[in-house]
Amino acid sequence: MGDSKPGNASARSSGVLQVQKPRWAFWKGLLTGAAIEIPLIAATVWLLARLGAGNPEAPLMHILRLTAVFAGVAALLTAGGIGRLAAYAFAEEPRGQPSEAAPGADLAARRRRAIGRAARAHAVAGAGLVIIAAIPQGHLPETTAGWLALPAAGLAYGALAGAIIGVVCTSQTSLVQLADVWSLAYPGAARDPRDAGCDLAIARVTFAGIPSGTGLAKDTVVLLTTSATNDREDSPAASRC
Numbered sequence: 001m002g003d004s005k006p007g008n009a010s011a012r013s014s015g016v017l018q019v020q021k022p023r024w025a026f027w028k029g030l031l032t033g034a035a036i037e038i039p040l041i042a043a044t045v046w047l048l049a050r051l052g053a054g055n056p057e058a059p060l061m062h063i064l065r066l067t068a069v070f071a072g073v074a075a076l077l078t079a080g081g082i083g084r085l086a087a088y089a090f091a092e093e094p095r096g097q098p099s100e101a102a103p104g105a106d107l108a109a110r111r112r113r114a115i116g117r118a119a120r121a122h123a124v125a126g127a128g129l130v131i132i133a134a135i136p137q138g139h140l141p142e143t144t145a146g147w148l149a150l151p152a153a154g155l156a157y158g159a160l161a162g163a164i165i166g167v168v169c170t171s172q173t174s175l176v177q178l179a180d181v182w183s184l185a186y187p188g189a190a191r192d193p194r195d196a197g198c199d200l201a202i203a204r205v206t207f208a209g210i211p212s213g214t215g216l217a218k219d220t221v222v223l224l225t226t227s228a229t230n231d232r233e234d235s236p237a238a239s240r241c
Helices: 025-050 060-091 103-137 144-170 193-197 236-240
Strands: 009-012 175-185 198-208 219-227
Touching (some): 025 103
Antiparallel strands (some): 009 175, 175 198
16 A cells, blocks of 8 residues: 555544453463462472571471462462453553554553562562461571561562563463554445445554464554444445445
């Protein structure tokens, strides 16, 4: 189509279409948590024990079993909630983003915001999960510094786990942008006044975030038709639009 515009056309542009919340975010987060939560919590408790904030003689597998029993359910539900939080954060409209920003830039901004929010929220939850997992191990710290080490390590583990969950729950998501939309007068309107309510438009649709190898183009042109005054399907004008 080049840079030329169709005759009797008026050009306009619009931003990214309303983004839908990624589907199955809670279950994606829960399954991701099932894979990473218990090992990360157990490794954090084991490392703290080696540093003097726990039982240094407890083997890692013993800590892993007790962590699964006492903190497993809470960790899984937390991971599911963080996944849903990341999905809602992704669907929100970014603040301060230019209205005519490229879809790729908008997609990256949404993902960064969702991952950051998931990491911050899970960091707080991680502090509590580490304390829950450390109590059944015995040999709890006797000093204030030792007790502060537990939530501090939980913040670090929680931020890492939350970022991973945010990445998983916002992946495989694409954005659609309408650009260079030209509205046309229906050519039949000059011959038949009944077709005056028919509108045509040519739109260039840009996709961002489509995985490679799916066979979908990043950029395509579509023809849009509407009938503003003839909404009935059995009307003669609607059949001609």
